Amino acid sequence: xxxxxxxxxxIATLEVLERRIxxxxxxxxxxxxCGELLxxxxxxxxxxxxxxxPNYLLRTISFAATGVGILLLAYIGTIxxxxxxxENLYGVLQGFDSAFNIVVLMGAxxxxxxxxxxxxxxxxxxxxxxxxxxxxxxxxxxxxTKDPSRVSTVGVATRHSPQRPLSAxxxxxxxxxxSEMLSLSAKVAALxxxxxKDQIVIDAASDLGQITAxxxxxxxxxxTMVQSQIEADLPxxxxxxxxxxxxxxxxxxxxxxxxxxxxYTSTAPPEA
Numbered sequence: 623x624x625x626x627x628x629x630x631x632x633i634a635t636l637e638v639l640e641r642r643i644x645x646x647x648x649x650x651x652x653x654x655x656c657g658e659l660l661x662x663x664x665x666x667x668x669x670x671x672x673x674x675x676p677n678y679l680l681r682t683i684s685f686a687a688t689g690v691g692i693l694l695l696a697y698i699g700t701i702x703x704x705x706x707x708x709e710n711l712y713g714v715l716q717g718f719d720s721a722f723n724i725v726v727l728m729g730a731x732x733x734x735x736x737x738x739x740x741x742x743x744x745x746x747x748x749x750x751x752x753x754x755x756x757x758x759x760x761x762x763x764x765x766x767t768k769d770p771s772r773v774s775t776v777g778v779a780t781r782h783s784p785q786r787p788l789s790a791x792x793x794x795x796x797x798x799x800x801s802e803m804l805s806l807s808a809k810v811a812a813l814x815x816x817x818x819k820d821q822i823v824i825d826a827a828s829d830l831g832q833i834t835a836x837x838x839x840x841x842x843x844x845x846t847m848v849q850s851q852i853e854a855d856l857p858x859x860x861x862x863x864x865x866x867x868x869x870x871x872x873x874x875x876x877x878x879x880x881x882x883x884x885x886y887t888s889t890a891p892p893e894a
Contacts, residue, residue: 628817629667632809636660639806643799652764652796656803659757662750663810669750670817673743680742684735691728745825747814755830758773758807762837765800766794771846794848799828801841806835 640656645652770793788796808831815827 627809627813629663629670629813630661632806632813633660633663634666636663636806639799639802639858646792646795646799652761652799652803655757655760655764656799659761659807659810662753662757664808666810666813667749669746670813672797673747673814674817677739677742680739684738689730689733691731695724717738743818744823745819747818747820748826751811751814751826751830753824754807754811755833758804758830758834758837761807762804765797765841765844768797768844770844770851790848790852794845794852797841797845797848801845804838804841808834 634657636656640653640660642655643650643656660694768788771791811827811830818824
């Protein structure tokens with residue numbers, strides 16, 4: 623039961639993630655990217671079933687072509703005139719050379735036809751994995767401009783500086799959503815690997831898993847920086863000022879917490 627990935631569970635997780643992103647960041651481009659990933663996951667279910675099922679058309683073509691080749695080779699053998707004269711040795715050697723060439727060509731053709739179905743399925747799987755690779759890089763582009771070092775600073779932005787309207791809490795959630803999408807992208811790619819024995823497809827799916835792991839590592843470095851800034855800002859904002867009444871300071875802190883609940887409720891952001 624737990625030895626194979628369940629595409630239904632992956633799709634359900636992506637559906638929940640899409641709703642979470644839409645509720646947290648209405649109208650954000652990340653929601654549409656998650657929708658594309660969800661659509662790719664839904665399509666992968668039927669695609670993998672198609673790849674796992676035998677392709678009877680290609681098998682019929684392969685068997686028919688192989689049978690025709692064998693019959694043709696047998697017919698050629700019946701029309702060859704063999705002479706046992708010693709003086710015809712050169713002609714016999716030429717005949718052996720021609721027969722060897724024919725057998726080699728027929729064997730190469732048989733191998734080509736016998737692997738026709740496997741190569742077609744590999745081509746289809748690699749095309750689907752390439753689509754997933756593109757979505758993964760789009761996800762990475764969405765987190766590229768999310769710079770955690772700019773959250774607490776007050777530097778003057780240039781005219782071409784990327785817009786960063788997110789608070790520290792929102793930035794943490796945004797980056798976490800990107801990391802979840804990358805992880806689920808790797809799981810969708812793994813579905814293709816578990817549905818085939820083709821080593822090339824398995825290696826391609828493993829490469830996507832490695833790419834997403836590296837990207838997630840960079841994202842979690844950013845999340846760690848954001849969390850460190852939140853934890854560093856809280857003591858400074860709640861520390862009593864010299865000469866200030868404690869009751870007055872507590873009232874000011876409470877008002878600040880009501881105005882900015884995201885940063886005062888908890889240093890660790892909620893799941894959604």
